[in-house]
Amino acid sequence: MSDSRNAPHTLRVALGDRSYPIHIGPGLLGDPRWLSPYLAGRQVMIITNETIAPLYLERCRQGLPEGLEVRELVLPDGEATKSLASVERIWDALLEAGFNRRCTLVALGGGVIGDMVGFAAACYQRGVAFIQVPTTLLAQVDSSVGGKTGVNHPRGKNMIGAFWQPRAVLIDTDTLATLPPRELSAGLAEVIKYGLIRDAEFLAWLEGEMPSLRALDAPALTRAIERSCEIKAEVVAEDETEQGVRALLNLGHTFGHAIEAHQGYGKWLHGEAVGAGMLMAAELSQRLGWLSAGQVARTRSIIEAAALPLSAPADMSGEDFLVRMRLDKKNIDSRLRLILLRALGDARVHDETPPETLAALLEEFPRR
Numbered sequence: 001m002s003d004s005r006n007a008p009h010t011l012r013v014a015l016g017d018r019s020y021p022i023h024i025g026p027g028l029l030g031d032p033r034w035l036s037p038y039l040a041g042r043q044v045m046i047i048t049n050e051t052i053a054p055l056y057l058e059r060c061r062q063g064l065p066e067g068l069e070v071r072e073l074v075l076p077d078g079e080a081t082k083s084l085a086s087v088e089r090i091w092d093a094l095l096e097a098g099f100n101r102r103c104t105l106v107a108l109g110g111g112v113i114g115d116m117v118g119f120a121a122a123c124y125q126r127g128v129a130f131i132q133v134p135t136t137l138l139a140q141v142d143s144s145v146g147g148k149t150g151v152n153h154p155r156g157k158n159m160i161g162a163f164w165q166p167r168a169v170l171i172d173t174d175t176l177a178t179l180p181p182r183e184l185s186a187g188l189a190e191v192i193k194y195g196l197i198r199d200a201e202f203l204a205w206l207e208g209e210m211p212s213l214r215a216l217d218a219p220a221l222t223r224a225i226e227r228s229c230e231i232k233a234e235v236v237a238e239d240e241t242e243q244g245v246r247a248l249l250n251l252g253h254t255f256g257h258a259i260e261a262h263q264g265y266g267k268w269l270h271g272e273a274v275g276a277g278m279l280m281a282a283e284l285s286q287r288l289g290w291l292s293a294g295q296v297a298r299t300r301s302i303i304e305a306a307a308l309p310l311s312a313p314a315d316m317s318g319e320d321f322l323v324r325m326r327l328d329k330k331n332i333d334s335r336l337r338l339i340l341l342r343a344l345g346d347a348r349v350h351d352e353t354p355p356e357t358l359a360a361l362l363e364e365f366p367r368r
C-alpha cells in the first residue's frame with residue numbers, strides 16, 4: 001500500500017544505541033513499511049482507547065505484517081485513565097497473553113496512551129520494546145518524543161514514571177483530521193512553546209500561520225510538527241534525563257500542572273493549562289524586567305490566536321498555586337525553579353524569583 005501524497009520526512013533522536021527515527025507524513029498507518037522494522041519479535045500488543053479504536057485500530061492492525069501474534073487492549077478515554085491501575089491492566093493483559101521479553105507494545109493514541117504504555121513497557125519484564133503512534137497534535141509534537149513515560153498520582157501530575165525511549169515514532173498526519181478543535185488548540189500550545197523557548201523565527205512564522213494551522217492546512221501543520229520535533233529531538237539528545245537544558249521544555253508547565261491538579265485531571269486539557277501557564281511565565285518575566293510589555297503582548301496574542309485560555313481558574317487562589325508548585329519535580333532543595341523568558345526565543349531556568357514577586361503575579365493574574 002503506498003501513498004501518492006508527499007513522502008514522509010524522517011528525523012532522528014540521537015541517543016547512541018538507543019537512537020530512533022521519527023517518521024512524519026500522511027498515510028503511515030496501515031502501511032507495513034513503517035511498523036515492521038521496529039518490532040522486537042512476533043508478539044505485538046496494540047494499546048489504545050475507546051475513542052481512537054473505532055477510528056484507527058483497524059488501520060493500525062493492517063500496518064502489521066502477516067504471521068504475528070497480535071493482541072489489542074482498549075482502555076477508557078481520559079486523563080483519569082493515566083493511572084497505575086490502568087498500567088496494571090496492561091501488565092495483566094500481557095501476562096494473560098503469555099507475552100515474553102521480545103514483545104512490542106504499540107501506543108496508538110494521544111499523550112495519555114503514549115505516557116502510560118511507555119511506562120508499562122519500561123517495567124514489563126524489566127523493559128520491552130514499544131512504538132509511539134501519536135494521534136493528537138500534542139502527542140505528535142511533544143509527548144511521543146523523548147522517552148518520558150509515566151502516570152499521575154492523586155497528589156501530583158506525572159509523579160510516577162521512568163525514562164524509556166520508544167523504538168520509533170510514527171506520526172501519521174492524517175489522524176489530525178478527526179481531532180476535536182479544542183484538542184488541536186491544546187497541541188498548538190506545545191508548538192508555540194518551542195518558538196518561545198528556542199526559535200524566535202519559528203515563533204514569528206507561527207504568528208502568521210495560526211489561522212492555517214487551526215484550519216488543518218496540511219503543509220502548515222506538517223512544517224509545525226517537523227520543526228517542533230526537530231527542536232525536541234535536539235534537546236533530548238543533549239539532555240535525555242533533564243539534568244539541564246531539557247527543563248526548558250517545561251515553559252508554562254509548573255503553573256499549568258498546578259491548574260490541572262487543582263481542577264482535577266481532565267477538566268482543563270494539559271495544553272490549555274500550559275497555554276495559560278506560558279502567559280503567566282511571560283508576565284512573571286516582565287515583572288523581573290526580562291521581557292518588555294510588547295513582548296508579553298505578542299505572547300498573549302499568539303496564545304489567544306490558538307484559542308487557548310488567557311486566564312487562570314476563578315476558584316484558584318495564589319496559595320492554591322503555590323501549594324501545587326512546591327511539588328514540581330524541577331524544584332531542588334525546596335527552591336522553586338521556574339522556566340522564564342529572557343527574550344522571545346530564549347528561555348532560562350530560574351530559581352531566584354523573589355517570593356513576593358511570584359506571589360503578586362499569582363494574585364493579580366486574571367481569573368475567569
Ligand code: NAD
Pocket residue numbers: 049051052055077078079082109110111112113115135136137138139142143144145146147148149158175176177178179180183186270271
Ligand atoms: P489525550 O491523550 O487525552 O488525547 C486527547 C483526546 O483526544 C482524547 O479524548 C483522545 O481519545 C482523543 N483523540 C486522540 N487522538 C484522536 C484523533 N486522532 N481523533 C479524535 N480524537 C482523538 O491528550 P493529549 O493532549 O494527547 O496528551 C496529554 C497527556 O500528555 C497528558 O497526560 C500530559 O501530561 C502528557 N504529556 C507528556 C509529555 C511527555 O513528554 N511524555 C509531554 C507533554 C504532555
Ligand code: GLY
Pocket residue numbers: 142143145146148246249250
Ligand atoms: N514535555 C517535556 C519533556 O519532554 O521534557
